[in-house]
Amino acid sequence: xxxxxxxxxxxxxxxxxxxxxxxxxxxxxxxxxxxxxxxxxxxxxxxxxxxxxxxxxxxxxxxxxxxxxxxxxxxxxxxxxxxxxxxxxxxxxxxxxxxxxxxxxxxxxxxxxxxxxxxxxxxxxxxxxxxxxxxxxxxxxxxxxxxxxxxxxxxxxxxxxxxxxxxxxxxxxxxxxxxxxxxxxxxxxxxxxxxxxxxxxxxxxxxxxxxxxxxxxxxxxxxxxxxxxxxxxxxxxxxxxxxxxxxxxxxxxxxxxxxxxxxxxxxxxxxxxxxxxxxxxxxxxxxxxxxxxxxxxxxxxxxxxxxxxxxxxxxxxxxxxxxxxxxxxxxxxxxxxxxxxxxxxxxxxxxxxxxxxxxxxxxxxxxxxxxxxxxxxxxxxxxxxxxxxxxxxxxxxxxxxxxxxxxxxxxxxxxxxxxxxxxxxxxxxxxxxxxxxxxxxxxxxxxxxxxxxxxxxxxxxxxxxxxxxxxxxxxxxxxxxxxxxxxxxxxxxxxxxxxxxxxxxxxxxxxxxxxxxxxxxxxxxxxxxxxxxxxxxxxxxxxxxxxxxxxxxxxxxxxxxxxxxxxxxxxxxxxxxxxxxxxxxxxxxxxxx
Numbered sequence: 228x229x230x231x232x233x234x235x236x237x238x239x240x241x242x243x244x245x246x247x248x249x250x251x252x253x254x255x256x257x258x259x260x261x262x263x264x265x266x267x268x269x270x271x272x273x274x275x276x277x278x279x280x281x282x283x284x285x286x287x288x289x290x291x292x293x294x295x296x297x298x299x300x301x302x303x304x305x306x307x308x309x310x311x312x313x314x315x316x317x318x319x320x321x322x323x324x325x326x327x328x329x330x331x332x333x334x335x336x337x338x339x340x341x342x343x344x345x346x347x348x349x350x351x352x353x354x355x356x357x358x359x360x361x362x363x364x365x366x367x368x369x370x371x372x373x374x375x376x377x378x379x380x381x382x383x384x385x386x387x388x389x390x391x392x393x394x395x396x397x398x399x400x401x402x403x404x405x406x407x408x409x410x411x412x413x414x415x416x417x418x419x420x421x422x423x424x425x426x427x428x429x430x431x432x433x434x435x436x437x438x439x440x441x442x443x444x445x446x447x448x449x450x451x452x453x454x455x456x457x458x459x460x461x462x463x464x465x466x467x468x469x470x471x472x473x474x475x476x477x478x479x480x481x482x483x484x485x486x487x488x489x490x491x492x493x494x495x496x497x498x499x500x501x502x503x504x505x506x507x508x509x510x511x512x513x514x515x516x517x518x519x520x521x522x523x524x525x526x527x528x529x530x531x532x533x534x535x536x537x538x539x540x541x542x543x544x545x546x547x548x549x550x551x552x553x554x555x556x557x558x559x560x561x562x563x564x565x566x567x568x569x570x571x572x573x574x575x576x577x578x579x580x581x582x583x584x585x586x587x588x589x590x591x592x593x594x595x596x597x598x599x600x601x602x603x604x605x606x607x608x609x610x611x612x613x614x615x616x617x618x619x620x621x622x623x624x625x626x627x628x629x630x631x632x633x634x635x636x637x638x639x640x641x642x643x644x645x646x647x648x649x650x651x652x653x654x655x656x657x658x659x660x661x662x663x664x665x666x667x668x669x670x671x672x673x674x675x676x677x678x679x680x681x682x683x684x685x686x687x688x689x690x691x692x693x694x695x696x697x698x699x700x701x702x703x704x705x706x707x708x709x710x711x712x713x714x715x716x717x718x719x720x721x722x723x724x725x726x727x728x729x730x731x732x733x734x735x736x737x738x739x740x741x742x743x744x745x746x747x748x749x750x751x752x753x754x755x756x757x758x759x760x761x762x763x764x765x766x767x768x769x770x771x772x773x774x775x776x777x778x779x780x781x782x783x784x785x786x787x788x789x790x791x792x793x794x795x796x797x798x799x800x801x802x803x804x805x806x807x808x809x810x811x812x813x814x815x816x817x818x819x820x
Contacts, residue, residue: 251277251313253298253432253460258307260293267293269484270307275432280461280474282493284763285481286734291464292322294481295434298462314378315431315459316342322436322464324421326409332420333405336391339424343387346379382429394423397449398442415441426450431459439467447787468493468763469787493763500764507580514577521572524565528558581717584768586776587748607677607750607779608637608660613669615659615808629808630655632669637751641779644793647804653783654684656804657753660781680749684756684783686736694731694739695724701743718742718765734760741769750778758786 255273259266267290275281275298283291296302297309299319311317318339326335337344353372360368379385395401398419409417422438433454439447447470454461454474465471471478471493478489478496489496615630630652637643637660645653658664659671661681673679690697699709710724718738723731731739737760744752752773758766770792773780781802784790793799801813 251315251431252310253313253317254308254310255297256308256310258297258309259305260290260297260302261305266484268297268481268486271297271486273479273486275460275462277431277460278458280476281463281479282471282475282477283462283464283479283481284466284471286732286762287760288732288734289481290484291481292436294479294486295319295321295436295462295464298432299434313431315381316428317432317434318425318428318430319434320418320421320425320436320438322418322440323414324417326417328410330409331405332403332407332409332412335409335417335420336405336424339421340387340391340428342430343379343382343384343428346375346384350375350379384429387427387429390427390429391423394427394449394453395420398423398446419446422450426453433457433459433461433463435461435463435465437464437466439465439470466758466761466763466766467787468758468766468789469791471763472788497764497767504580507578510577511579514572518569518572521565521568525562525569528562528565582715584716584745584765584772586752586772587746604638605674606636606638607674608635609670609672610635610660611670611672613659613666613671615655615664615666630659630666630810631808632656632810635802635810635812637779637781639750639779640777641781642793642796642799643779643781643802644790644799645781645783645802645804648806651804651806652808652810653804654755655808656802656810657681657755657781657783660751661753677750678748679751679753680744680747681753682740682744682755682757684759686733686760687740690728692728693725694719694728694735697728697739698742702746712746713742716742716745734762737761738765741765745772752776752778752780754780754782754784756784756786757782758784758789 253275255271258268258271258273260268271294273294283294285291293302296319297304298311299317300309300311301319324335324339326338330338350372353368353375357365357368357372383390392401395403400416400419400423403416403420409420412420418441422435425433425435438450442450451470451473461474463470463474475492475496476490478493480487480489480496489499491498610632611634613630613632645656647653655664659666661679662671662673663681690700692700695706695710695713698713699706702709702712704712713719713724714721718741719735723735728736728739741757741761757769761769766786766789770789774796782789782793803811803813805811
């Protein structure tokens with residue numbers, strides 16, 4: 228039995244929502260979470276205001292998802308306090324939701340909407356109690372029913388099933404049978420199922436873990452439209468910079484089990500990080516100047532001390548009569564004070580912040596190959612009548628990658644964006660250009676000496692040994708030289724350089740791949756989803772570094788801000804890979820989408 232609305236008991240949706248919001252609280256105080264011997268979050272203080280929109284960023288494995296689970300009450304505290312009173316409820320859309328064995332899609336939706344389903348059940352129970360109660364008990368029971376109905380109406384509980392159906396349709400799951408076992412769904416489909424339920428729940432607080440993952444452009448547009456209309460609070464784990472820019476009122480950075488909060492949205496976060504770097508650079512320069520001044524003071528006073536004779540003639544006693552003379556004239560004291568200061572400075576150094584990312588010098592000396600190669604504007608790469616795996620119109624069941632390119636020229640300084648649906652062959656195209664795949668027909672001609680560097684979408688297999696050893700071997704450098712070069716990139720903490728690669732997080736492994744690309748001089752740079760697993764600030768640096776890179780850059784990316792920025796810069800051309808692998812060269816345009 229579904230509850231029915233009662234005009235005499237139910238205020239307007241707006242009045243009910245306002246009343247609920249006034250009584251809410253959601254706060255973490257000195258909250259600490261530990262798994263075995265590993266502290267994931269330490270002494271976290273986090274109050275969440277009624278309409279705040281907090282974005283959580285950080286490396287993979289830093290504790291972002293744990294923070295959401297903690298707010299949702301799914302993770303126990305070893306210390307501190309979680310104080311949550313949300314009459315309007317909360318919804319938690321996990322990135323990898325799990326459901327009981329044997330659960331159907333309908334069962335999963337009921338579990339995801341448990342608080343609303345419980346309210347429905349309580350309203351039915353309260354209505355039955357009123358019908359069976361004696362007259363003197365009915366006022367109290369009616370008041371209880373009114374409170375329950377207020378909460379249900381505030382979240383438009385009567386329309387939740389219709390909203391879920393509409394959300395599933397918008398997220399590409401419109402034909403999903405509710406009797407289907409949820410275990411039969413892919414990970415991405417289960418994540419979208421959880422997102423559809425969360426966005427349909429009209430909860431007071433939304434906890435979303437990477438909500439734009441696995442969504443196409445239409446799904447992202449629908450999600451952002453729904454969030455624009457959400458009147459409660461939002462805490463979202465995301466590296467989607469366009470999403471951050473649009474919705475975040477504050478940014479929370481999770482690192483080293485701590486949380487740092489930056490206000491004024493994504494722009495404020497970037498500005499604060501730039502200011503922090505300037506401050507650290509100023510402190511480092513002051514530290515160096517202080518150290519140099521005291522070291523010079525020691526040297527100058529030691530020289531002066533050596534020039535002072537050990538004895539001086541006694542006045543009035545004639546030749547050969549001497550008296551002891553103080554050697555320092557203050558020099559010994561100055562040396563002692565300067566040495567103590569040097570010791571303190573060396574014990575507490577002010578580290579120099581890493582420089583922004585920069586690519587290694589690009590162009591090799593390329594001998595001319597024929598008249599065309601000697602021209603300044605000669606293409607670095609030329610593709611003609613390329614076929615891979617049959618024709619682009621071959622039946623999809625033939626298997627294997629397929630690609631068809633009639634003509635393509637890549638020049639120094641070119642900027643290309645590769646677009647197309649998943650599975651069309653974008654990564655395959657980059658592998659062919661890199662020389663990792665040989666075409667079945669046609670040609671890929673590279674000017675002699677042209678160097679190609681690739682940042683792959685998938686992580687490279689983890690080599691044995693430490694991070695430093697892997698980097699040194701890849702760039703063919705002595706370990707100490709490699710240590711200096713790797714530390715100079717600012718991608719790793721000094722303590723991580725001697726860690727085994729297999730122990731690194733996904734984000735750290737991705738930064739290792741990026742470090743190798745940054746250090747490899749390249750004439751053609753192939754970037755396959757370069758923003759994957761990288762913190763937003765690092766992606767901003769990577770984009771800035773590409774501005775001055777003289778080589779050709781070809782990028783496959785779903786990152787909306789990357790595409791928008793590339794388009795705004797002008798001169799960016801597009802390669803469209805259609806389903807089946809046919810590649811079309813499009814002219815430069817103002818909008819890569």
